[in-house]
Amino acid sequence: METHTHLAKTFEKVKWTGQHVPQREFEECTFTQCDLSQSDFSRSRFAECTFVGCDLSMIKLTEVALREVTFKECKLLGVDFSACKEMLFSVSFDQCMMDHAVFHKRKMNGTKFIRCSLKGVDFENAHLENAVFERCDLDRAVFVNTLLQKADLSTAFNIAIDPDKNKLKGAKFSVEGALALLAKYGVVVG
Numbered sequence: 505m506e507t508h509t510h511l512a513k514t515f516e517k518v519k520w521t522g523q524h525v526p527q528r529e530f531e532e533c534t535f536t537q538c539d540l541s542q543s544d545f546s547r548s549r550f551a552e553c554t555f556v557g558c559d560l561s562m563i564k565l566t567e568v569a570l571r572e573v574t575f576k577e578c579k580l581l582g583v584d585f586s587a588c589k590e591m592l593f594s595v596s597f598d599q600c601m602m603d604h605a606v607f608h609k610r611k612m613n614g615t616k617f618i619r620c621s622l623k624g625v626d627f628e629n630a631h632l633e634n635a636v637f638e639r640c641d642l643d644r645a646v647f648v649n650t651l652l653q654k655a656d657l658s659t660a661f662n663i664a665i666d667p668d669k670n671k672l673k674g675a676k677f678s679v680e681g682a683l684a685l686l687a688k689y690g691v692v693v694g
Contacts (some may be wrong), residue, residue: 508527508528508529508547509528509529509531510528510529510530510531510533511518511531511532511533512531512532512533513530513533513534513657514533514534514536515518515533515534515535515538516535516536516538516641516646517534517536517537517538518535518538518539518550518678519538519539520538520539520540520543521539521540521542521543522542522543523540523543523544524540524543524544525543525544525545525548526544526545526546526548527546527548528545528548528549529548529549529551530548530549530550530551530656531549531551531552531553532551532552532553533550533553533554533556534553534554534555534556535553535555535556536556536557536558537556537557538555538558538579539558539559540558540559540560540563541560541561541562541579542561542562542563543563543564544563544564544566545563545564545565545568545597546564546565546566546567546568547566547567547568548568549568549569549571550568550569550570550571550573551569551571551572551573551627552571552572552573552587553572553573553574554573554574554576555575555576555578556576556577556580557577557578558575559578559579560575560578560579560580560583561579561580561581561582561583562581562582562583563580563583564584564587564609565583565584565585565587565588566587567587567589568587568588568589568617569588569589569591569592569593569640570585570588570589570593570594570595571592571593571594572594572647573594573595573596574595574596574597574598575595575596575597575598575600575690576597576598576599576600577598577599577600578597578600578601578602579601580597580600580601580602580605580651581601581602581603581604581605582603582604582605582606582633583602583606583609583661584605584606585605585606585607586606586607586608586609586610586626588610590610590611591613593610593612594612594615595612595615596615596616596617596618597616597617597620598616598618598619598620599618599619599620600617600620600621601621602617602620602621602622602625603618603621603622603623603624603625604623604624604625604626605622605625605626606625606626607626607627607630608626608627608628608629608630609627609628609629609630610630611629611630611631612630612631612632612633612635613631613632613633613635614633614634614635614636615632615635615636616635616636616638617635617636617637617638617640618636618639618640619637619638619639619640620636620637620640620641621640621641622637622640622641622642622645623641623642623643623644623645623662624644624645624646625642625645625646626645626647627633627645627647627650628646628647628648628649628650629648629649629650630650630651631650631651632650632651632652632655633651633652633653633654633655634653634654634655634656635652635655635656636655636656636659637655637659637660637665638656638659639659639660639661639662640659640660641660641661641662642657642660642661642662642663643662643664644662644664645664647664647665647666647669647670648666648669648670649669649670650659650665650670650671650674651669651670651671652665652670652671652672653672653673653675654673654674654675654676655672655673655675655676656675656676657675657676657677657678657681658676658677658681659676659678660678660681661680663677663681663684663685664683664684664687665685666688667685668688670672672685
């Protein structure tokens, strides 16, 4: 199958809901207010692309390459980022709704999550060293065998991380967040 390449294009209010759009290459493209929910972009490549105000909920990203991709004010509900290609995986999120997304085993050191809803997100076995969770809601987010060394969770809230099941050396927490780490031990402070 032939690969379609798009270079430095702007896609505005495009609706590819539920569409099968495989093997596309997007480089330096901008997507604004597009609806790509439940679409299938398998084996596509996005390099230095920006998504603004888009709905990508339940998008299929099997073997998709995401290199330096920015998501701003997007809906990414239930997106399985663990299906993406590992090589050069680099993303950032700003004011996104990402509830129930999956980052299982994903290496994403230094990734920035700014003011995102990360309720029920699966970070099991993910590498998140030096990641930033600025003012993010981590209600029911799953952290098991997660590498969080030097991660900044100082302004994140609704944190429930078991310090015995994750690597937290050098991670930053607020006082409330640090106290939440002690919850499993039945420690009462105050």
